[in-house]
Amino acid sequence: MSQITVVLPDGSELELEEGATVEDAAYEIGPGLGRDTVAGVVDGDLVDKASELHEGAKLEIVTPSSDEYLDVLRHSAAHVFAQALQRLYPEARLTIGPWTDDGFYYDIYGVELDEEDLEEIEDEAYDIIDEDLDIERFERSRDEAFEVYEDNEFKREILDDEAADEESISFYQQGEFEDLCKGPHVESTGEIGGFALLSISGAYWRGDEDNEMLTRVYGTAFETEEELEEFIQRREEAEERDHRKIGREMDLFSIPEHSPGCAHYHPNGMTIRRELEDYIRTKNDELGYDEVWTPELNKAELWKPTGHYDTFKESGEMFAWEQDDTEYGLKPMNCANHAHVFDDQQYSYRDLPVRFSEFGTCYRNEQSGELSGLLRVRGFTQDDGHAFIRKDQIRDEILAVLDAIDDIYGHFDLDVQYKLETKGDDAVGSDEIWEQATGALKDALSSEGLDYDVEEGEAAFYGPKIGINAVDAIGREWTIGTVQLDFNIPERLDLTYVGEDNDEHRPVMVHRALLGTFERFMGIIIEHFKGKFPTWLAPEQVRILPVSDDNIGYAKQLQNRYLGDFRVEIEDRSWTVGKKIQQAHDDNVPYMLIVGDDEEEAGTISVRDRQERSRDDVDVEDFRNHLEEEIESKATDVTFLE
């Protein structure tokens, strides 16, 4: 019998007989570990403990105390759901039921469910958990497996595809229930402590729009009921951060029924947007961009040579219509217009880079089901910019933008992820050009020392893209800033500059948006700050609370004499001090100045901040100076009372 060697997490090696399984390896290490083994992680994949090991495998043993145990538990919870479902709806056909980051789902066919049905299924699932059924793996021959799934085309397809190479097919069984499954699973349904079905939705088989719509049930499971309760609580807290809720409460914006996907900024929201605009204008100045403005309305012709027409119009994403026998459209992007501004005169190599920036308002007809508050809209304004550069300027230009983005995001305390998106199916231009452009972006990311994920095939049609992604309250990722390198549009529009050699040369275009769009960026920061904006962004920076109506005069005096440069309101409703304070907290006002007879006599203020810190006898000038500095430095939170 020949031997194989596997590598354990600490780097040590373990000699095993050929054909040894994960469980065998665990027993080899120690009988205790052997007994505790739930599954294994082999070369990074979670697998059943009965899996055979191969020479050189990197092996990790999963026990109930491993991080991966929860994934295994949830995989079993998906089976418990399926079992409960089959007890109540024997006609339901099962497809796939994997674990996910925070639970599991199961896609089923042939049964219609609504949310009331979920409660019933959940009760049945708890019965199955109480029955503490042993979960056992067994195998069937291919022929037998096909027989079992005689009327389940989905499982048969899995047998034909995923399990095509396997002669013996892995099944799991618990009580009367069995399911085609490669595992791994826990040993008994009783190991699940907390179980909940969360929602119901549709999902296309194999994720393909042309396939059948399946019913997907999302659920989650934990080892204990307490953990489940914590999970539910975390979800409720996430709802509290929802930018749509905060946006309404703080009167920042609205998206009325008559303008689906198009935000209306209210005065408070517009204050924030204007601060963002001012900041980005400053940054664009520093980066050497000249601001332009180009129209939303153009003839559709504009986008034909660039390729936008094919991409956006054909997919129904562009708002376009016939008018007087001519097709017009609203711009889905700003680049074609900027390219024309560039093309309007002849530049020399000495002029490059030529950079245009614009807070450009674009419209795209996003699918109705995709709209989501400010995060996915139909009308949006990008802090867009295009640099027209020489090939030898690529590296510096990209680095400058990445630096600026890094600097800007620091003021928002945002955790962002960099993505490199590469050539997709709808791409225009040659492979060679794409490789060159993608390489340049990679170089820039590495030389900035930035970690990034590569997303194959996700780029815009005209060039590879660095996407800067942020996460919303419920964990969805959204691209905000972006840098794209484009050799194609200059080619298609025949853009040129005159080189040192007096010949015409092709410029390269860098497309970039620092915040992305004001809509999405605001949505992200509302959720990130939970409405407690940094003072420089806060719609109301200071609220003066007179202790009694008699002190309103002093409040006004303070506002006029010292605080005229800031966004200050006076709370003049005849409320108790406690009530005024509560209201100011609810409104997320950074600073409250409480002024009564004592302060009025001494000419001072009492300062309270939204973190519930307070100080009496404060000199107004000191406060004013600090406020100025806090705003100037774009501090991410209130600091006067630190």
Added chain:
RNA sequence: GCCUGGGUAGCUUAGAGGUAAAGCGCGUCCUUGGUAAGGACGAGAGCCCGGGUUCAAAUCCCGGCCUAGGCUCCA
């Protein structure tokens, strides 16, 4: 676009065939207050829109619009 929910006062929600409710907010009055909700009274609702069933529809049925979470798209 597809699947499953939802749309009732400015906001959050209750009501589920028989005269439309509550809390917050808003108005008036009383109270003039000291670091997270003082009191009284009052105004405020085409119950998303259009059709249908019914003696009677916010409620049941059909269609549409909007919206939430998924799916699919997506710069």
